[in-house]
Amino acid sequence: QAVVTQEASLTVSPGGTVTLTCGSNTGAVSGAHYPYWFQKKPGQAPRTLIYDTSNRHSWTPARFSGSLLGDKAALTLSGAQPEDEADYYCLLSYNGGRVVFGGGTKLTVL
Amino acid sequence: QVQLQESGPGLVKASETLSLTCSVSGGSISRHYWSWIRHSPEKGLEWIGYIYYTGITNYNPSLKSRVTMSVDTPKSQFSLKLTSVTAADTAVYYCARGSPPLDYWGQGKLVTVTS
Numbered sequence: 001q002a003v004v005t006q007e008a009s010l011t012v013s014p015g016g017t018v019t020l021t022c023g024s025n026t027g028a029v030s031g032a033h034y035p036y037w038f039q040k041k042p043g044q045a046p047r048t049l050i051y052d053t054s055n056r057h058s059w060t061p062a063r064f065s066g067s068l069l070g071d072k073a074a075l076t077l078s079g080a081q082p083e084d085e086a087d088y089y090c091l092l093s094y095n096g097g098r099v100v101f102g103g104g105t106k107l108t109v110l
Numbered sequence: 111q112v113q114l115q116e117s118g119p120g121l122v123k124a125s126e127t128l129s130l131t132c133s134v135s136g137g138s139i140s141r142h143y144w145s146w147i148r149h150s151p152e153k154g155l156e157w158i159g160y161i162y163y164t165g166i167t168n169y170n171p172s173l174k175s176r177v178t179m180s181v182d183t184p185k186s187q188f189s190l191k192l193t194s195v196t197a198a199d200t201a202v203y204y205c206a207r208g209s210p211p212l213d214y215w216g217q218g219k220l221v222t223v224t225s
Contacts, residue, residue: 001171036210038155045204045215046147046155057213089155091210097160097168099145099209104154 002026002094004102011108012080020105021072022090028071029092035073036091037066040104046089050075077107085109112137114205114216122199124225128192132205132216139163139186143209146179146190148201149218156201160209161188168209195223 003025012018022035029035037050048057050066053073063079073090090102118130132144146158159169161179169177173192181188192199202218 034210036212038212040149040155045218046149046212047215048210048212051211051213087154091155091157091212093210097209098171099157099160101147101155101157 002092002098002100004090004092004100006088006090006102006105008103009106009108011110012077012084014080014082014109016080017076017078018080018107019069020075020077020088020090020107021069022074022092022102023072024092026094029068029073031068033073033092033094035066035068037064037073037075038089038091040087040089049088080109082109112207112214114207114214116203116205116216116219118219118221120220120222122195122221122223124196124223125194128190128195128199128203128221128223130190130203130205130219130221132188132190134186134188134207139181139183139188142207144181144188145206145209145212147204147206147212149204150201153201158190158192158203162209197223197225199223 005023038046040046054066087104089104140163145160176193178191200223204218205216206212207214
C-alpha cells in the first residue's frame with residue numbers, strides 16, 4: 001500500500017515563505033500522481049487549494065503555489081498571513097484509481 | 111453553487127453498521143464521481159472511496175471488506191455503509207465531489223462509535 005509522507009509540523013513568520021513537501025514511498029512524485037493540496041482548519045471542511053500539481057482554484061489566494069521539487073510535490077506559501085495557520089494535506093492518485101492522503105503538516109504562523 | 115449535505119446517525123454502537131447519506135443540490139449528480147472521506151485527529155484525512163453516478167465504485171483497500179457505496183440519481187443522493195465498526199471508526203465523515211478533484215465538500219458529520 002502506498003504511503004504519502006509530509007512534514008509533521010512547520011513554523012513560518014508572518015510575511016515569510018515556507019515550503020511543504022509531499023513524497024511517496026513508491027518513488028518520485030510526478031505529474032502522473034496529479035498532486036492535490038488541501039487546507040484544513042478546526043471545525044471546517046477541507047478546502048482544495050491546488051490541483052494537478054500547480055493549478056489554483058478560483059478561491060485560492062495567489063500566495064499559494066504548487067510545484068514539483070526534486071522527487072516530491074511541493075506547496076509554497078509566500079507572504080504568510082495569520083489566517084494561513086492550519087493543517088495542510090496533500091493527496092496523490094495511483095494506478096487503479098487509488099487515492100492516498102498524506103499525514104498532514106501542521107503549519108504555525110508565529 | 112453545488113452544495114453537499116451529509117445526514118445520518120451521529121452515534122453507532124460497536125460492531126454495528128454506520129450509514130450515511132449525502133444529498134447533492136445546485137448541480138447534477140450525473141457525470142461526476144462522488145467520494146467519502148473521513149477525518150480524525152489521530153489519523154488525519156483518510157479516503158474511504160468513491161462512486162460514479164452509474165454505480166461504479168472504488169474503495170480504499172484497507173476498508174474495502176467493510177464498505178459499500180450506492181447512488182440514487184433521481185434523488186441526487188449517494189450513500190455509505192461501513193460494517194462492523196469499532197472505536198477506530200470514530201471520525202468526521204465528509205462527502206465530496208470528484209475522485210478527486212474534491213472541489214465541493216459537505217460540512218461533515220461527526221460519527222461516534224460507542225461501546
